[in-house]
Amino acid sequence: MFYRETGVFKTTYARDMELFPIPLDKIGFTVGLVLAFLIIPLFASHYLLVGIFIPFLVFSLAALGLNILTGFAGQLSLGHAGFMAVGAYATVIMYNRYDVPLPVALLGAGVITSAVGSIFGLPSLRIKGFYLAVSTLAAQLIIEWVITHVKWISGGVYSTVDIKALEFMGWKIDTAAEKYYVALVIVVIMAVFAKNLVRSRIGRAWMSIRDMDVASEIIGISQFRYKVLAFAVSSFYAGVAGGLVVAVYYGSANIEEFHLMLSFEILGMVIIGGMGSVLGSFLGAGFITLLPIFIDLSISSITHNVVDLSKVFTPDLLANAKNMIFGAFIIFFLAVEPLGLARLWHTIKDYLRLWPFPY
Amino acid sequence: MSDTVLFAVELTVSGLLVGLMYSLVALGFVLIYKASGIFNFAQGDMTFFAALGMAAFGALIPMWVGIILMVGAMVVLAVAIERIVLKPLVARPPLVLFMATIGIAFFLQGLAQGIWGTQPRGLSLGVTDHTYEIGGMFVSSLDIVGAVVAGVLVVVLVWFFQKTKTGRALRAVSDDHEAALSVGIPLRKAWGITWAIAGIVAIVAGALWGTRVGVQASLALLALKALPVLIVGGIDSIPGAIIGGLIIGAAENLAEGLIGPAVGGGIKNFFPYLLALIVLGVRPYGLFGREIIERV
Amino acid sequence: MPDGIQRPLLSVRDAYVTFGSLQALIGVSVDVREGEILAIIGPNGAGKTTLINVISGVYHPSPGQVFFEGKDRTRLHPDRVADLGIARTFQNVALFKGMTTLDNLMVGRHLQMKSGLFASGCYWGWGQKEEIKHREAVEDIIDFLEIEAIRKTPAGMLPYGMQKRVELGRALAAEPKLLLLDEPMAGMNLEEKEDMARFILDANEERGLTICLIEHDMGVVMDISDRLVVLEYGTKIAEGTPEEIRTNPDVIRAYLGAHGKKVKEAL
Numbered sequence: 023m024f025y026r027e028t029g030v031f032k033t034t035y036a037r038d039m040e041l042f043p044i045p046l047d048k049i050g051f052t053v054g055l056v057l058a059f060l061i062i063p064l065f066a067s068h069y070l071l072v073g074i075f076i077p078f079l080v081f082s083l084a085a086l087g088l089n090i091l092t093g094f095a096g097q098l099s100l101g102h103a104g105f106m107a108v109g110a111y112a113t114v115i116m117y118n119r120y121d122v123p124l125p126v127a128l129l130g131a132g133v134i135t136s137a138v139g140s141i142f143g144l145p146s147l148r149i150k151g152f153y154l155a156v157s158t159l160a161a162q163l164i165i166e167w168v169i170t171h172v173k174w175i176s177g178g179v180y181s182t183v184d185i186k187a188l189e190f191m192g193w194k195i196d197t198a199a200e201k202y203y204v205a206l207v208i209v210v211i212m213a214v215f216a217k218n219l220v221r222s223r224i225g226r227a228w229m230s231i232r233d234m235d236v237a238s239e240i241i242g243i244s245q246f247r248y249k250v251l252a253f254a255v256s257s258f259y260a261g262v263a264g265g266l267v268v269a270v271y272y273g274s275a276n277i278e279e280f281h282l283m284l285s286f287e288i289l290g291m292v293i294i295g296g297m298g299s300v301l302g303s304f305l306g307a308g309f310i311t312l313l314p315i316f317i318d319l320s321i322s323s324i325t326h327n328v329v330d331l332s333k334v335f336t337p338d339l340l341a342n343a344k345n346m347i348f349g350a351f352i353i354f355f356l357a358v359e360p361l362g363l364a365r366l367w368h369t370i371k372d373y374l375r376l377w378p379f380p381y
Numbered sequence: 382m383s384d385t386v387l388f389a390v391e392l393t394v395s396g397l398l399v400g401l402m403y404s405l406v407a408l409g410f411v412l413i414y415k416a417s418g419i420f421n422f423a424q425g426d427m428t429f430f431a432a433l434g435m436a437a438f439g440a441l442i443p444m445w446v447g448i449i450l451m452v453g454a455m456v457v458l459a460v461a462i463e464r465i466v467l468k469p470l471v472a473r474p475p476l477v478l479f480m481a482t483i484g485i486a487f488f489l490q491g492l493a494q495g496i497w498g499t500q501p502r503g504l505s506l507g508v509t510d511h512t513y514e515i516g517g518m519f520v521s522s523l524d525i526v527g528a529v530v531a532g533v534l535v536v537v538l539v540w541f542f543q544k545t546k547t548g549r550a551l552r553a554v555s556d557d558h559e560a561a562l563s564v565g566i567p568l569r570k571a572w573g574i575t576w577a578i579a580g581i582v583a584i585v586a587g588a589l590w591g592t593r594v595g596v597q598a599s600l601a602l603l604a605l606k607a608l609p610v611l612i613v614g615g616i617d618s619i620p621g622a623i624i625g626g627l628i629i630g631a632a633e634n635l636a637e638g639l640i641g642p643a644v645g646g647g648i649k650n651f652f653p654y655l656l657a658l659i660v661l662g663v664r665p666y667g668l669f670g671r672e673i674i675e676r677v
Numbered sequence: 678m679p680d681g682i683q684r685p686l687l688s689v690r691d692a693y694v695t696f697g698s699l700q701a702l703i704g705v706s707v708d709v710r711e712g713e714i715l716a717i718i719g720p721n722g723a724g725k726t727t728l729i730n731v732i733s734g735v736y737h738p739s740p741g742q743v744f745f746e747g748k749d750r751t752r753l754h755p756d757r758v759a760d761l762g763i764a765r766t767f768q769n770v771a772l773f774k775g776m777t778t779l780d781n782l783m784v785g786r787h788l789q790m791k792s793g794l795f796a797s798g799c800y801w802g803w804g805q806k807e808e809i810k811h812r813e814a815v816e817d818i819i820d821f822l823e824i825e826a827i828r829k830t831p832a833g834m835l836p837y838g839m840q841k842r843v844e845l846g847r848a849l850a851a852e853p854k855l856l857l858l859d860e861p862m863a864g865m866n867l868e869e870k871e872d873m874a875r876f877i878l879d880a881n882e883e884r885g886l887t888i889c890l891i892e893h894d895m896g897v898v899m900d901i902s903d904r905l906v907v908l909e910y911g912t913k914i915a916e917g918t919p920e921e922i923r924t925n926p927d928v929i930r931a932y933l934g935a936h937g938k939k940v941k942e943a944l
Contacts, residue, residue: 098476145658149665151476152420152616156608157661160654163605171645215798222797222804226784230773237771240733242759242788242851251794282605286483293480298775338498345491352484356477357469 063199071198079205082307085291087259093297095252096232098155101162107280109135109261110268131265132258139257146249182276201270296362305363392638398524400630405586407610407622409579416551416575423485425604430493432587436502455580504591609653686711692741701727703911719908734758764848765857774833785850838869858890
């Protein structure tokens with residue numbers, strides 16, 4: 023009854039192509055922004071900010087980058103964490119050693135990662151599909167090795183590089199809320215940019231490559247140029263996300279933060295959240311970020327209130343439940359709802375459009 | 382000069398022996414790809430699951446009982462995968478199936494460690510480890526056993542695919558699902574059989590590897606070593622898996638031994654991939670792979 | 678109807694295309710004159726789609742040459758060929774199933790649009806103006822093809838006949854000089870075929886498009902084509918006006934084996 027499309031007529035193309043054509047969507051988004059910018063930082067606990075909201079933002083950005091490459095342009099990448107690592111170390115080197123202002127360091131990290139990503143995208147001239155995925159895996163492994171073995175970058179195999187105290191133009195960024203704001207502003211700006219991009223000429227070119235690359239080429243879209251562009255943009259996002267991991271999440275750079283498993287986790291976020299959906303990247307990141315917490319909470323609450331599960335579920339099983347559930351969900355979403363949580367969200371919205379009428 | 386040459390030869394030989402083990406894992410991949418067109422990323426975790434299971438059993442029951450139990454487990458696993466993962470995803474593009482196998486990989490790893498714990502375990506096959514000296518080089522008896530087993534397995538599998546009715550039917554399935562169905566080959570049964578066979582290959586590979594290096598979580602990462610093997614050898618070629626494994630094993634060992642010390646080591650981690658990239662640059666479908674021709 | 682004294686818009690000279698041991702095209706030469714509707718007909722397996730693929734740049738004849746507007750374009754990649762002003766549809770509808778009708782048509786505008794990375798990402802401003810300008814062009818085609826109702830429907834959910842129409846729209850959106858249609862009416866019922874024929878004729882007459890089409894429905898082909906080219910087993914066996922082809926004994930013989938009386942009557 024409330025979620026209505028009737029009475030909403032678009033009289034210009036500009037209105038029809040708006041980000042949120044339905045007024046209720048606009049209101050919802052505004053409410054979300056108010057929540058994000060005002061309510062959360064003022065009322066959320068330190069634990070919530072540091073343990074949930076900041077990683078949620080940072081990994082949403084990473085997932086968004088991977089979604090651009092895999093979900094929109096159709097190029098499977100298994101090395102996304104490697105690119106994040108490039109951004110992380112680039113940020114920390116620029117900020118710590120060369121006193122580059124924080125926003126410039128993050129931007130620069132994005133650019134550098136974009137260049138690296140483009141290089142690893144070059145093989146897409148000749149190789150496709152599974153073979154290209156393998157070359158992205160090569161990127162992950164080679165980047166890991168270079169970072170750990172080039173002393174100038176990391177200081178050695180097992181070392182951690184702490185980032186200097188964060189500040190920008192005199193503003194000291196040392197509380198969790200302040201770090202949250204930094205991440206929030208950057209993520210919102212980049213998300214809007216991404217949303218515009220995927221609805222544009224470039225986004226359509228990418229999707230045409232994903233859906234039917236032979237036809238796409240015949241229509242006039244240079245496969246090579248747009249695939250490399252997808253790598254470049256995707257890596258830019260990964261680089262900034264990696265920089266944020268160091269700056270506002272962990273506070274330090276260590277190659278262990280960007281291991282291969284993370285690449286798969288981010289891929290899982292994209293699959294579960296919804297491939298080819300900006301919203302899906304956020305939903306997937308949220309899902310994966312909350313999953314371990316949810317498992318812990320439900321098992322301990324069931325144990326306390328219903329039946330002592332620790333007899334049935336050994337500690338080993340509990341510890342590994344996350345992996346099992348993660349794998350199961352990937353399969354579930356691929357089989358049942360390939361467009362992920364985002365599609366589920368739209369289905370709910372569609373249902374609400376008619377509610378309370380049956381059809 | 383002669384010392385370096387001897388060193389290089391030693392590196393090559395031990396590399397070849399390791400490479401044969403890579404081939405075993407790669408073989409599992411090739412089998413499933415040949416029979417269902419699916420690239421099974423979970424092969425490494427299947428190997429880990431098998432090895433960990435046998436190591437855990439080995440402490441309680443005779444090894445041969447453990448192996449039989451594990452074969453049974455693999456068959457059950459194959460049926461479960463076919464029913465829960467493959468059937469719903471039957472008409473989907475290969476990349477989607479690949480991603481589904483990533484899901485299976487995570488699930489299996491969690492399951493294996495959930496049941497049997499995360500402590501590294503030793504595995505004993507009843508083969509004592511002697512070191513033989515041949516022509517100035519050292520070769521371990523385990524390696525030799527491994528090589529022999531691998532060789533036998535390859536011969537058996539090649540014979541199976543070329544000469545038996547079931548094997549030929551499976552090859553037909555991989556080429557064209559619809560055509561195979563129309564000739565009366567029960568697709569799902571074929572897939573179940575293939576995955577079970579791949580599971581058995583995983584048991585063999587897991588047993589040999591586990592004996593060699595012990596069973597720990599990094600065993601699951603064998604899948605990562607197998608990928609360059611498949612690229613070099615071609616993803617649908619059984620002999621290619623062997624040759625690819627040998628090449629990768631020898632090359633990575635040589636690179637690590639000769640170049641490694643100069644750059645701080647760790648070359649083994651990425652060198653196979655570098656090699657694979659170079660091969661792809663020259664032959665985008667691998668050395669022995671078949672080109673996929675798309676109809677417009 | 679043009680009289681073909683000026684140089685042809687497109688010219689395929691002596692094209693040979695071989696796949697392994699299969700000779701798909703054997704020394705085929707075809708001219709397409711500006712402003713005409715040329716039909717390529719022939720039994721199945723004659724090499725018609727191969728010929729279209731040669732013109733599109735998907736296959737490169739060896740030996741053989743392709744000239745467009747007088748210049749040698751044989752070695753061009755398909756995306757460069759599109760840039761010349763050649764658009765096409767496909768035998769098995771090649772719509773981008775994950776995108777709406779509108780988006781599919783807008784992809785057709787790709788080469789006409791100039792929005793780069795920042796214009797697209799920052800949208801508000803110049804990017805938006807470009808998008809609106811080309812949306813207007815696409816709406817013109819939506820109007821022409823009468824597909825307003827399915828604008829926002831994902832292409833994968835459209836009925837077959839509509840998909841073919843949208844594909845035509847996507848090709849038209851490119852504002853091509855030459856339009857290649859590969860069996861645009863396959864699988865359609867009578868009414869859909871009449872609509873399609875009308876669109877093709879309108880595109881040719883009102884928009885001045887040169888059209889080259891492959892089609893099996895003889896009635897339609899004879900009705901709308903200016904000239905025909907007949908292929909059989911990779912060679913050209915006849916060329917001429919509908920009248921000439923209708924009475925050509927080689928053509929009748931080529932079809933008689935497969936279709937018999939029915940074809941003769943259609944001719």
